Amino acid sequence: MSFLSFHFLVFFALTAAIHCILPSRFRNLFLLLAGYFFYGVWQPAGLILLVVSTLADYLLARQIAAQAGRTAKKRLLLIGLALNLGTLAFFKYANFFSDFFHTLCGRLPVSFPRPALRLILPLGISYYLFKKISYLIDVYRGKLASERSFTRLALYVSFFPEILAGPIDRAGDLMTQFPAKNGTYRGRPAEGAQLIVWGLFKKLVVADRLGLLVDTVFSHPGSSRGPVVALAAFFYAWQIYCDFSAYTDMARGLGRILGFRLAENFRRPYLAQSIADFWRRWHISLSQWLRDYLFLPVSYSLLRRFSLRPRLAPQADRLAYVAGIVLTMLLCGLWHGAGWTFVVWGLLQGLFLALSFLTKKVRRRVVKALGLNRRPRWHRALRIAASFTLVSFSWIFFRAAGIKEALILIGNLFTRPTGISVLSMKGLFAGLSLPNLVVAGVAVTGLIVAERFLEKSSLHQLLAAQPTWRRWLIDYLVIFSILVFGIYKQPEFIYGRF
């Protein structure tokens, strides 16, 4: 039951209507049951895991909060982490690592049997396990009181607008919004509908249309050359952004209709002026999770260790940052999927961030020497272009079917196109006819313009500030663009796979 299906439309309309008229004391339970129904329709077996693991975390958090001693709390936290990470490792990476060891042992005189059982990845597991881990750590750190009601915790974990692909809301942010016993309905249907429509525009008009060319090039890596590969990489950058941010916008819109404010996951990432800035704008809920629960603890721990060693002490902060960021981004890559392409993508991101950190002074000198500091607009544009290019380059690994295919594409990136492909539109824009290309170009341009406006205020505020006739004009334009130019072929969201 995808967000884009008619079934979901019916499901959500019924859920929202019942939620709205239900007495507030029943709303949490109702939303929980709706969430379980939504998940169960997708994957009945996965529902069992979801319920059981939530119950385990509920009990562990209660125990952590009840313990007086730090050691006992830590022990319980470690059990919780082991359970959650173990579940993730088992379902998400067991196949990957068993295949890896099987291949490795095939080259050595050792045998490593490939398991007969191929595990099916439970939907949204990466998202809801991260939510549960953050909850356990926050309870352990004393930032959050352990939840007394299982229903509320279970609702936080399985809240259906965000269970499949985030955002990874913190318990402290989301659970405080759950209806109190005597609360009133606080939904904002108009605001929610605007977000949903905007999400639909990004997904159906932009992302899926760009996907036509991207899919053609990436499924036949050997047959595309030079500008086509570059175009496909840039298109993929926009495709994945529009696809994922569309999902988030729709999730946030659904949340607004039900009366919840979900975390913002994207803040115009391709206007970032550095890779670090990109990660402050891209998949914000994940990058903040990684920062708070992985990067900072690891970096501080390394800093303490390095500071104690006389030879490393002078460079301790730099070393701790570089080691911490590379490890974090490597795990971030692996979080996205069990594949070497994601590992390389994560390593590349880590490398970009580390290099950006280490070369700060040198770059500042170069900027000064070139006189770019006197032309801030040019400097800004250059930084945006450089960041976008680096990010788009790394997306090649993210999208490619394997390392080999990614390397073929990168190799072809620097080849000249053949005469035929330059002359023929079909060859130049493989998979994307001229009308499709025009629609894609206009849609992306429209999106960039809209993003510029959205930098200063939210979509709802921006529209509310317009006179009625202009607001309606914008509404009709966006709605009919979706209806006329959308691609309706049962599309799935890219991040739904992770």
Added chain:
Amino acid sequence: MAVFKKIGSRRTLSAILFGLIFALLNWGLGRIYVHREMQDSRTGFIERQFSQCRGQIEILAIGDSHMATGFDPRFFSRAFNFALHGENYIYNYYKLKVILKRNPRIRTILLPLDLHSFSSWRADQSLADFYWVRYANYLELGWFSREPLEYLRKYIRGRFFPYLGEFAALLDVPGQDLVTRSAPRPEIIQGFVLKTGAYDQNREKKAVHSARLHFLGHKAYDELVARYFRKILELCAARGKTLVLIKFPVSEPYYRMAAKRVAEEEIYRRADEMIRPYRNVRVLDFQKLFFDRDRLLFDDPDHLNEVGARILTSEIERYLSRRTTDGREPPKQSDYPPSR
């Protein structure tokens, strides 16, 4: 309180106005799209031809592409071939129901009974919902198929948003692969689609492709399709119409490929069981009639070309005229064709 009421009523009014403008624009776009599609497509062309003959037809051929390309209505004075590509018994039934109501003079109905006739391969894969919504009762279909939401979606799309995602057709963008316009329109006479090719190259490959199209990933015997076959039988019996079921000729390679994927005897045994109680139904078996001449008489593995259609129609004509002129009891399935 009065202020709140005023704001509330203003909001309601503006929401209604917004909705009305939307509905108007939506209706306009829908009309433009349907008009363009029906104007330019093969389906629209056949529909127009059919409406010109309204009330005069006595022999109606209905079915899928086998019928569309295999039955030449020019052999008869008041016949029309209203078969469309990919149309199965489900849609045959609904279409027939509407046509019989508007054309009471129809006395004989020709319908294919082929190896793939009960396959779950659906017509709506190749024809748009806006077309079928004129004939089919999607709510009933949803109920029978146990997919009410899916057919409700189809109904809403067909009735209210026919232009969904069809920017190329709507804006008349050239060079687009449109479902109903893609193929160059062959000559169409009284609904009969004339094909002039020969099936003499890449025979095995084409046969595999056609057999896959009909059977791969589809149930060879779909209960829902069978249910609608029974409804056709009931409908014809209730209206006193003669139903002639035709096992269309196929090429030898196609037959071989199809036979690998479907239990022929089982399919026809089930069909016979359904037909048996009806005295107004006859079955003509031409399935293997052209095995020895399939290079010449076929356009592709399972579609006759013009010559093949002419020979086949003359056989059908011989059967029908004998039945109607001498008043004898029509021959049973095993007696026919009488001569090869």
